[in-house]
Amino acid sequence: MSWDPVYRFVQRIPRGSVLTYGALARALRLPGGARSAGRAMAATPSGKGIPWHRVVGERGKILIREPYASLQKKLLESEGVKIVESRVDLRRHLWKPSRKAPLKHKVTRKRTRK
DNA sequence: CATCTGACGACCG
DNA sequence: GCGGTCGCCAGAT
Secondary structure, three states: OOOHHHHHHHOOOOOOOEEEHHHHHHHHOOOOOHHHHHHHHHOOOOOOOOOHHHEEOOOOEOOOOOOHHHHHHHHHHOOOOOEEOOEEOHHHHEOOOOOOOOOOOOOOOOOOOO
16 A cells, blocks of 8 residues: 555645644545544654654544654644643644645555455 | 454444 | 444554
């Protein structure tokens, strides 16, 4: 599975903003929905400047487990994102992707049904 | 090939 | 708001 489109999209999230797995999945039409977004993020290649920490759960909650949860919180706070009870204030930081079709490349997926 | 396991989220009580 | 169940589906075992 090539998650490249996901990573490219995540890289567009501006500093100080966050996106939810669900929104990410919907924006890219990921087969499998939010959970696919989660799988993609779990496989995020490190050292490529991908701001993986800007992706949180539907209600702004940090869903990843330790030790990464702490790192994510730290990274977000360093960008000015306030976190309360492991939760981001989505009303202030949720990023609204531009409606400019971000789907230049479709996410490739294994054929489930032929 | 059979099962299990999630960086999810909708639903329900 | 919280916890449990369920659908989802790629990888790992």
